[in-house]
Amino acid sequence: MSASNSDRQPLVDGPRDPEHDPAASYALEPGYVSRLTARILATSGETHEVLSPLDGAPLAHIPQSTDADVEEAFRRARIAQEKWVRTPVAERERLLLRLHDLVLDRQDEILDLIVLESGKARKHAFDEPLHIALTARYYGRTTAKHLASERRPGVIPALTRIDVNHLPKGVVGVISPWNYPFTMALCDGLAALAAGNAVVAKPDAQTMLTALLGAELLEQAGFPKDLWTVVAGPGDKVGTSIIQRADYICFTGSTATGKLIGKQCAERVIGCSLELGGKNAMLVLADADIERAAEGATRAVFSNTGQLCVSIERLYVADEIYDRFVGRFVARTQAMTLGATLAWENDMGSLISQNQLDTTVAHVDDAVAKGARVLAGGKARPDLGPFFYEPTILEGVSPEMTCFGTETFGPVVSVYRVTSEEEAIERANDGEYGLNAAIYSRDTARARTIAARIKSGTVNINEAFAASFASLDAPMGGFRQSGTGRRQGAEGLLRYTETQSVATQRLLRFGPMFGMSDESYAKTMTLALRALKALGRA
Numbered sequence: 127m128s129a130s131n132s133d134r135q136p137l138v139d140g141p142r143d144p145e146h147d148p149a150a151s152y153a154l155e156p157g158y159v160s161r162l163t164a165r166i167l168a169t170s171g172e173t174h175e176v177l178s179p180l181d182g183a184p185l186a187h188i189p190q191s192t193d194a195d196v197e198e199a200f201r202r203a204r205i206a207q208e209k210w211v212r213t214p215v216a217e218r219e220r221l222l223l224r225l226h227d228l229v230l231d232r233q234d235e236i237l238d239l240i241v242l243e244s245g246k247a248r249k250h251a252f253d254e255p256l257h258i259a260l261t262a263r264y265y266g267r268t269t270a271k272h273l274a275s276e277r278r279p280g281v282i283p284a285l286t287r288i289d290v291n292h293l294p295k296g297v298v299g300v301i302s303p304w305n306y307p308f309t310m311a312l313c314d315g316l317a318a319l320a321a322g323n324a325v326v327a328k329p330d331a332q333t334m335l336t337a338l339l340g341a342e343l344l345e346q347a348g349f350p351k352d353l354w355t356v357v358a359g360p361g362d363k364v365g366t367s368i369i370q371r372a373d374y375i376c377f378t379g380s381t382a383t384g385k386l387i388g389k390q391c392a393e394r395v396i397g398c399s400l401e402l403g404g405k406n407a408m409l410v411l412a413d414a415d416i417e418r419a420a421e422g423a424t425r426a427v428f429s430n431t432g433q434l435c436v437s438i439e440r441l442y443v444a445d446e447i448y449d450r451f452v453g454r455f456v457a458r459t460q461a462m463t464l465g466a467t468l469a470w471e472n473d474m475g476s477l478i479s480q481n482q483l484d485t486t487v488a489h490v491d492d493a494v495a496k497g498a499r500v501l502a503g504g505k506a507r508p509d510l511g512p513f514f515y516e517p518t519i520l521e522g523v524s525p526e527m528t529c530f531g532t533e534t535f536g537p538v539v540s541v542y543r544v545t546s547e548e549e550a551i552e553r554a555n556d557g558e559y560g561l562n563a564a565i566y567s568r569d570t571a572r573a574r575t576i577a578a579r580i581k582s583g584t585v586n587i588n589e590a591f592a593a594s595f596a597s598l599d600a601p602m603g604g605f606r607q608s609g610t611g612r613r614q615g616a617e618g619l620l621r622y623t624e625t626q627s628v629a630t631q632r633l634l635r636f637g638p639m640f641g642m643s644d645e646s647y648a649k650t651m652t653l654a655l656r657a658l659k660a661l662g663r664a
């Protein structure tokens with residue numbers, strides 16, 4: 127039973143009242159877990175234990191797949207895809223729009239599962255069904271337009287006709303992380319299905335249940351059996367098995383893993399999109415609305431406890447407003463509420479694991495030991511749950527500190543004073559990443575000029591990340607070490623297609639005709655080339 131839907135069958139036993147009880151445990155009904163895990167193609171007989179970060183107690187045991195299971199997943203997927211590619215695009219769009227409605231209808235169950243598996247605050251979990259509904263509606267309304275064949279000019283005007291077609295790759299492997307377990311497991315795969323592909327998905331081991339609920343929703347929406355198969359297991363085994371068989375890989379995760387995957391895809395000469403890490407910067411210019419910038423910074427730094435690829439970890443603030451901005455930002459941060467609950471109570475939840483907590487503690491402790499000042503937070507909170515850490519603002523961070531250039535992926539930000547816009551731009555472009563950036567300024571035209579000089583795949587003006595991420599027609603992805611390829615928009619769908627050019631030649635053929643010598647042919651063609659240039663032809 128969820129906090130906001132008391133009619134539904136109980137899914138979870140455990141504390142959900144705002145008064146947190148750290149001693150109590152959450153438990154999923156065994157029947158519910160087995161209904162979801164039955165979707166995994168897994169015959170090893172081995173299981174992997176999933177814990178809930180809310181209380182650190184076991185939540186489920188996930189069956190693990192073998193290499194033979196992955197082989198079988200691809201065999202089934204290829205059969206399903208051959209039928210699917212002949213399914214009219216209008217029907218594919220209809221199923222996506224049905225998924226949109228189902229996600230909104232079953233929202234409470236989705237939110238419960240996300241919170242249980244990830245430990246995030248319910249309001250941050252809500253971003254996930256929201257994003258999947260937006261994605262389903264977007265591709266449900268635009269796939270026919272994106273996939274339509276295009277006529278392009280041929281070499282000989284009127285006599286050479288060119289049709290450019292977009293054909294599906296075949297079976298796409300989707301390897302996804304744990305931080306947005308519903309969004310990341312589904313969003314990229316929806317575009318792959320829309321383009322006429324089948325998907326073999328390997329979600330992260332920590333958040334399999336949410337990903338499996340996504341697979342159940344796809345089936346309920348009417349997508350054919352075997353078009354979306356889920357396998358489970360360690361990335362270096364099951365992920366590698368997928369890469370060895372797929373026609374394209376969509377990977378979201380760390381830059382280190384992305385590099386390994388990119389190499390393996392290159393060996394097989396298959397394409398891949400790599401959505402990787404970031405160390406995203408926000409610029410607060412001298413003419414910024416300070417309250418608005420402080421609100422945006424609080425959301426951008428601490429959403430999903432900082433475990434968000436587009437979250438802000440570096441803040442460059444104009445000297446003129448530095449003290450006022452930092453005062454408001456610190457006050458907002460100190461007012462945030464933290465806690466472990468399924469209810470809509472808190473401003474921030476838990477980190478997902480001991481690993482994430484260890485990294486966060488190490489980054490803050492290293493910075494403090496080397497002279498950084500803690501303006502807010504700075505401590506783990508085991509009293510709230512095993513992996514809680516306070517929202518933390520650091521000042522005086524310098525290059526020898528780990529968190530200066532390395533992604534923390536936790537609720538920690540460094541604030542820096544800058545004395546000019548040039549300095550802000552230069553420092554925002556520092557480092558190896560380039561995923562997202564934000565600019566706060568009342569002069570939006572000027573901010574757009576500055577945006578063109580920032581080396582990142584998305585730039586949000588007077589917003590931190592949500593405006594670009596939720597605008598589904600806008601491509602999203604990374605410059606530099608933040609990745610290659612784009613999700614969302616036409617680009618996010620066409621990456622899963624092969625572009626085919628079909629040339630139809632009429633009347634004249636290529637080469638000498640009517641007894642013409644090779645030399646006369648060359649002279650005629652030379653004249654024709656000069657004429658086409660003079661006519662302005664491309």
Ligand code: NAD
Nearest residue numbers: 302303329330361362365366379380383401402403404435
């Ligand atoms: P990770 O690279 O450790 O794991 C991501 C996925 O890859 C998991 O499913 C994992 O099992 C699998 N994997 C691990 N090793 C593999 C291998 N050798 N071969 C194949 N698959 C393998 O990443 P993580 O730490 O779980 O996720 C956090 C990172 O993801 C952060 O750096 C974050 O910025 C990034 N991220 C990026 C985006 C984006 O859109 N750019 C979105 C979310 C997260």
